[in-house]
Amino acid sequence: MKQVPERLAVAPIEGSRLRERLRTVVVPDHDDLAALLADRIVEVIHHETATKGRCVLGLATGSTPLGIYQELIRRHRAGEVDFSHVVTFNLDEYYPMPPASPHSYRRYMQENLFDHVNLPAAQAHVPDGGTPREQIAQACAAYERAIADAGGIDFQLLGIGQSGHIGFNEPGSTRESRTRLVTLDTITRRAAAADFFGEDNVPREAITMGVATILEAREIALIATGEHKAAIVRRAVEGEPSHDVAATFLQGHPNATGYLDLAAAAELTRIKTPWVLESVTWTPALTERALVWLSEQAGKAILKLTAQDYAEHHLSPLLARSGAPGPINGEVFNRLRDKIRGRARLPTRNRILVFSPHPDDDVISMGGILRKLWENENAITVAYMTSGNIAVFDHDVRRHLEFTERAATTLGVDPAAVRRGPAVLSHRGGAQAPHRRRGRRDRRPAARGGPPRLRLRRRRPLRSPRHPPHVQAGGGPRPGRAARPPPGGVAVPRGVAGMVDHRSRRAGAAVAGRAARQDPRDLQAPVPEGHRAVPRGARRPRVLAARRGAQPRDRRAC
Ligand code: F6R
Numbered sequence: 001m002k003q004v005p006e007r008l009a010v011a012p013i014e015g016s017r018l019r020e021r022l023r024t025v026v027v028p029d030h031d032d033l034a035a036l037l038a039d040r041i042v043e044v045i046h047h048e049t050a051t052k053g054r055c056v057l058g059l060a061t062g063s064t065p066l067g068i069y070q071e072l073i074r075r076h077r078a079g080e081v082d083f084s085h086v087v088t089f090n091l092d093e094y095y096p097m098p099p100a101s102p103h104s105y106r107r108y109m110q111e112n113l114f115d116h117v118n119l120p121a122a123q124a125h126v127p128d129g130g131t132p133r134e135q136i137a138q139a140c141a142a143y144e145r146a147i148a149d150a151g152g153i154d155f156q157l158l159g160i161g162q163s164g165h166i167g168f169n170e171p172g173s174t175r176e177s178r179t180r181l182v183t184l185d186t187i188t189r190r191a192a193a194a195d196f197f198g199e200d201n202v203p204r205e206a207i208t209m210g211v212a213t214i215l216e217a218r219e220i221a222l223i224a225t226g227e228h229k230a231a232i233v234r235r236a237v238e239g240e241p242s243h244d245v246a247a248t249f250l251q252g253h254p255n256a257t258g259y260l261d262l263a264a265a266a267e268l269t270r271i272k273t274p275w276v277l278e279s280v281t282w283t284p285a286l287t288e289r290a291l292v293w294l295s296e297q298a299g300k301a302i303l304k305l306t307a308q309d310y311a312e313h314h315l316s317p318l319l320a321r322s323g324a325p326g327p328i329n330g331e332v333f334n335r336l337r338d339k340i341r342g343r344a345r346l347p348t349r350n351r352i353l354v355f356s357p358h359p360d361d362d363v364i365s366m367g368g369i370l371r372k373l374w375e376n377e378n379a380i381t382v383a384y385m386t387s388g389n390i391a392v393f394d395h396d397v398r399r400h401l402e403f404t405e406r407a408a409t410t411l412g413v414d415p416a417a418v419r420r421g422p423a424v425l426s427h428r429g430g431a432q433a434p435h436r437r438r439g440r441r442d443r444r445p446a447a448r449g450g451p452p453r454l455r456l457r458r459r460r461p462l463r464s465p466r467h468p469p470h471v472q473a474g475g476g477p478r479p480g481r482a483a484r485p486p487p488g489g490v491a492v493p494r495g496v497a498g499m500v501d502h503r504s505r506r507a508g509a510a511v512a513g514r515a516a517r518q519d520p521r522d523l524q525a526p527v528p529e530g531h532r533a534v535p536r537g538a539r540r541p542r543v544l545a546a547r548r549g550a551q552p553r554d555r556r557a558c
Pocket of ligand 1: 042092
């Protein structure tokens with residue numbers, strides 16, 4: 001278990017809460033949130049054990065609470081909190097799911113909290129995903145009784161799914177619902193797909209505490225981090241209570257709070273457009289944000305925004321600063337334009353190191369700049385933090401290959417070479433998802449003699465929009481190595497050794513670090529070697545293998 005350094009408390013980000021129906025606390029990032037919640041949980045444990053001899057916690061799994069659990073472990077090790085009088089009830093469990101499975105929430109809790117604190121095993125409750133189907137109703141009723149017998153939940157920790165679920169109370173769950181077997185929403189199963197190596201492998205059902213069970217907790221903390229939660233957080237906090245979003249039922253609870261990092265709070269009115277709620281100090285950055293927003297609202301280019309547009313969108317106070325839209329529009333337009341750097345303002349014939357957390361981040365976020373740097377004959381090295389191989393499913397590779405096959409003639413690719421692609425995937429037996437059911441296409445005969453090469457005709461320069469020719473790996477793929485599929489028929493070989501983040505913040509991450517424990521090289525299917533369309537004589541950018549603890553053989557890609 002990683003040692004977590006102590007974190008100083010940060011002041012929450014303030015603003016008008018006029019539109020908020022659920023109390024919110026917004027902090028800058030995930031670690032601030034973890035420290036804040038760990039503080040509160042320790043406080044509750046101290047208070048409840050001192051006053052009534054035990055404390056009952058309702059716990060969640062997923063990626064969001066991981067930092068909180070690490071903080072609690074750190075505090076326990078530092079002697080700041082004792083779990084011997086704590087009783088816990090987890091919200092949910094996939095069904096069917098043997099408790100010992102690496103995908104089970106029971107296992108998640110053991111690995112991420114229970115095994116590291118002095119919580120007696122008999123006091124830790126997680127719904128049993130191994131219960132025979134005919135006994136589920138009985139087991140759910142027993143779970144409810146156990147919560148009541150423990151005196152009810154003092155503090156309930158909740159994540160929020162992108163479907164708006166709390167626990168696994170999916171859209172349609174009623175305010176009165178109790179612990180039961182439910183069918184998971186497509187959004188939820190999609191969010192968990194990466195943890196199960198494909199949506200098809202995600203269980204279709206789960207056992208969850210009901211909305212009514214959750215709302216009986218004396219204090220509730222809804223936690224959310226990351227921009228992928230921003231839209232549903234806004235719905236939960238500012239929207240009408242509705243069966244469509246179970247989290248909106250929290251609005252009726254007297255002691256529920258949404259704890260959010262800035263990314264998850266980004267769509268709240270007080271964060272996104274504070275000027276519609278209160279008067280603001282117009283800094284250049286805020287003015288720029290307001291004008292970009294206004295131009296989206298009005299559907300006009302910034303230089304075309306009129307006084308009427310300002311007035312109709314709560315921006316009269318900004319307009320009043322200069323009396324007319326022209327100067328403000330011009331100032332913001334110039335600021336935005338200045339962010340675009342021409343080749344003349346970029347380094348030439350230099351060495352450049354680009355850090356890209358994930359393959360793609362470089363080209364997606366700064367593809368234009370990379371191209372200019374390459375045109376300026378710089379020696380570019382891209383350091384990837386992860387191979388990204390588990391982010392690409394076989395079926396996605398197949399989809400791209402099938403597209404390439406159909407479009408081969410137009411793209412100037414040899415159709416026979418493209419047709420060999422799917423065979424390469426089945427050659428490894430769907431190596432990305434060792435336990436998954438294999439479809440008809442997976443069983444196609446394997447290619448002989450190693451991965452075939454795509455033969456691209458040089459007549460027409462081919463470029464993938466995601467892998468422009470100026471970004472290029474050193475070495476090309478070796479058997480069993482990470483390589484991206486060739487979207488649009490152009491493969492840019494990437495001899496990248498991957499490193500997987502141990503604290504996956506991916507939505508729905510069921511078991512943190514599970515992916516990290518698997519060697520990426522065992523998971524990926526080889527992809528046909530692609531073609532480098534780098535002009536002769538240009539200095540070639542390289543991909544640096546940035547794998548933590550990489551073996552010398554991994555570094556051959558450098
Ligand atoms: C898990 C649970 C779920 C998650 C929610 C958010 O026990 O009850 O409601 O809290 O799906 O998951 P993450 O935190 O992975 O985004």
